[in-house]
Amino acid sequence: MTTLQILQEKFAPEITEAHAFRGDETAVIRPASLKTIALFLKDAPELDFNFLMDLSAVDYLFYAGGRIQKEFRFEVVYHFFSLKHNHRLRVKVPVDEKSPEIDSLTDLWPSANWYEREVWDMFGIKFKGHPDLRRILMYEEFQGHPLRKDYSVNKRQPLVGPQN
């Protein structure tokens, strides 16, 4: 059984979308079930995803030139890897624009700590239960979240003046 099949068997109502392309499996899940599914992915012996390879986010504002309107503006993307079984899984979690907040996975994978800080810094998505949610790339006085699609390219920050 593939990872997706195992997941769909166990969490069928929580998985809104699933697809696999040449062995790359992707599951889109409901935000409320993130913690449960993540715990299962880590602890189930046949899955054993002990490595969080990447955690990032996507802003779907003006997606495809504004032609495609997504229900939720953001998506947080997790890339899991199992060193033991040598298999991978991509999990996408939609996040609403009005309350951009999602559970933190730092207690399951410590490497999520800095990834989540980066997503907070660049996209302004908060992570509930994160021990130290500060900016990681930009400085503390920075205003806004630069990888949001509505952050103007020419925007100037108050601290560094009109030229910069």
Add this chain to the structure above:
Amino acid sequence: MSFMSAPTNFFTSKLNDALGWARKFSIFQYPFVTACCGMEYMATNCSHYDQDRFGAGFPRFSPRQSDVLFVVGTISHKMAPVLKTVHDQMCEPKWVVAFGVCTCTGGFYDNYSTVMGIDTIIPVDIYIPGCPPRPENVLDGLMKLQDKIQKGEQSRTLYDPAKKTGRPAELQGGYTIEGHIKHIETNT
């Protein structure tokens, strides 16, 4: 006529000439290398182009022992305080070379993270545009710097976009290829 009664201005100007001559052929540089321009900087410093012909072959990796600051590569806003500190730590007399378009005007990085020209933070003496500049271009800038050192000239002003001072006119108004080519051509 005794030594003491000799016209002092004659004597000191000659001393300055000698000092300038000594300084321009013993440039101790601090390479502040942050990005890809560093590769071209290394190429210039290696035996084929040989910066040592100009007495500038010996990089010092301490700002306190160097007199020319080579800013080589993109400077981000988070790096800017570090660059300012390094510049402040250098002893007088000191000169600054902006190496590559990113340090001259910000280059094509008009975005949230990049300093739009290091002359908004520290005064710059020589601009070497190019992405990256060719070694010949760097040596050309180095010779211009030597002229400046010989004359005892130092840049003291930051770029002021409102008054349009502190930066060559053709490099003002952000990154344009024409401006950079013009700067290279008019200064060669």
